[in-house]
Amino acid sequence: MEIKTKLTLRRFVERFSYGCGDFGCNIIYTSMTAFLLFYYTDYAGVSAAAVGTIMLVSRVFDGISDIIMGVIVDRTKSRFGKARPWLLRMCIPFAVSGVLLFSVPTGWAQTPKLVYVFITYNLASTVIYTAINVPYSTLNALMTQDPYERSVLSIFRNLLATAGTLIINTFTLPLVEFFGNNASAWTKTFCVLGLLSVVAFLINFFGTKERVKTVEEEKTGEETVVSFKEGIKALLKNKYWIMITVLLAIFFLNLSISGGATVYFAREILGDSNLVATINSTMNVAQIVCMFLIANFVKRFGKRNVFAAGLVVSIVGMLVLSYSGGSAALIIISSIIRGIGGACGGATMWAMVSDTIDYGEWKTGYRTAGLVNSACSFGYKVGSGLGSAMLGWILAAGGYIGGAAVQSASALFSIRICFVLIPIGVYVIGLIIMKFWKLDKEFDGIIADLKERAAK
Structure with missing residues (x-):
């Protein structure tokens, strides 16, 4: 009994330590999405239009750096493994880059400020965030090949990612207020939050272990280095990787559109912009609670079925919110429903990415965990x-006028397109893709075959 208790405790500690990585990532990622533009425009005095252009252009560089980092992870050799060394190497630069983001010299002219924004934004997002997030995303597949354990790790990842988001959304502005509510207050705030991210990544590094080896490593003790060209060819032969990459791309497109449209929907359709906090916080809390309960459903029904069920539940939640008529009770109910749907996706999606790595090795003979995750990262x-660009385009096409007391019917419809119709369309596409996802049923046979090859 004592041995079993120790094993259970050790397993919990490793799962928690793994989840701390996404907690650390979200300290900066959520800050960039929720507060960076606000800081640039209202405290640093930088043009919103110019910053928007910089962010959009930087996405191209960001996607390329993901692929490069994936190749680097696959070729990394150290006593700590392939992914974990990068968590240790990059955690302090990651925190420093977050501080630099919120340290625009306010006394500079507009052009030098924009140069500073371009350099620090790409340093933080394109270089350092990529250098720590791609290895972290790869770590799941390197820790275990057990499909249930991968799902549990994904649950802990999303639990702590959501906790990180809640901390940023809850404490950032109060900390800024505490430090003086000026430009330098943001720098001081992110010194505190940056230190928190370092602690999270150190827990992630010291509390996890890489165990999975390629068939070639098991047989000879040496790993074959896969060229970039061969790695890309292998990806294109991996049908399940293609499916999950398309899913990630359209899901994150949807998150950018619907997330950005929330404030417009609350203010113009529901009639109260303060409902944004109610909608988001209720949904996040429901998602966290559901995460504690969902592991048994994954074990019983499989990742694909739980993921598909989450899509159906999310559609129901969107419809309830859309036709709530501003009713507080219906808004809360719809947010709870959407939180449950989000938990189903959060508990399974990243584990499904890891499963495609094993399928790819079985199908092609090449195990490219870093490249698989980096290419997925490029897609999302x-x-x-x-998605961020489309939100603006659709609102503009509908004739939305910022600050207008009354919006036109076409402007209101454009908001509904962004907040309701596009998400439902994305969920339906997800259901169609899941119709062709057979990997859950095939996975045990694939792992058995890989072990048999390693034993020969």
Whole structure:
């Protein structure tokens, strides 16, 4: 009994330590999405239009750096493994880059400020965030080949990612207020938050272990270095990787569009912009609670079925919110429903990415964990950048006028397109893709075959 208790405790500690990595990532990622533009325009005095252009252009560089980092991870050799060394190497630069983002010299002229923004934004996002996030995303597949354990790791990842988001959304502005509510207050705030991210990544590094080796490593003790060209060819032969990459791209496109449209929907459709906090916080809390309960459903029904069920639940939640008529009770109910749907996706999506790595090795003979995750990252970053741009395009096409007391019918419909119709369309596409996802049923046979090859 004592041995079992120790094993259970050790397993929990490793799962928690793994989740701390996304907690650390979200300290900066959520800050960039939720507060960076606000800081640039209202405290640093930088043009919103110019910053928007910089962010959109930077997505191209960001996607390329993801692929490069994926190749680097696959070729990394150290006593700590392939992914973990990068968590240790980059955690302090990651925190420093976050501080630099919120340290624009306010006394500079507009052009030098924009140069500073371009350099620090790309340093933080394109270089350092990529250098720590791609290895972190790869770590799941290197820790275990057990499909249930991968799902549990994904659950802890999303639990702590959501916790990181809640901390940033809850404490950033109060900390800025505490430090004086001026430009330098933001720098001081992110010194505190940056230190928190370093602690999270150190827990992530010291609390996890890489165990999975390629078939070639198991047989000879040496790993074959896969060229970039061969790695890309292998990806294109991996049908499940293509499916999950498309899913990630359209899901993050949807998150950018619907997330950005929330404030417009609350203010113009529901009639109260303060409902944004109610909608988002209720959804996040429901997602966290559901995460504690969902592991048994994944074990019983499989990742694909839980993911698909989450899509259906999310559609129901969107419809309830869309036709709530501003009713507080229905808004809360719809947010809870959407939180449950989000938990289903959060508990399974990243584990499904890891499963495609094993399928790819079985199909092609090449195990390219870093490249698989970096290419997925490229897909969802492109989707996210395109989604941010599409939100503005659709609102402009509908004739939305910022600050107008009354919006036109076409402007209101454009908001509904962004907040309701596009998400439902994305969820339906996800259901169609899941119709062809058979990997859950095939996975045990694939792992058995890989072990048999390693034993020969």
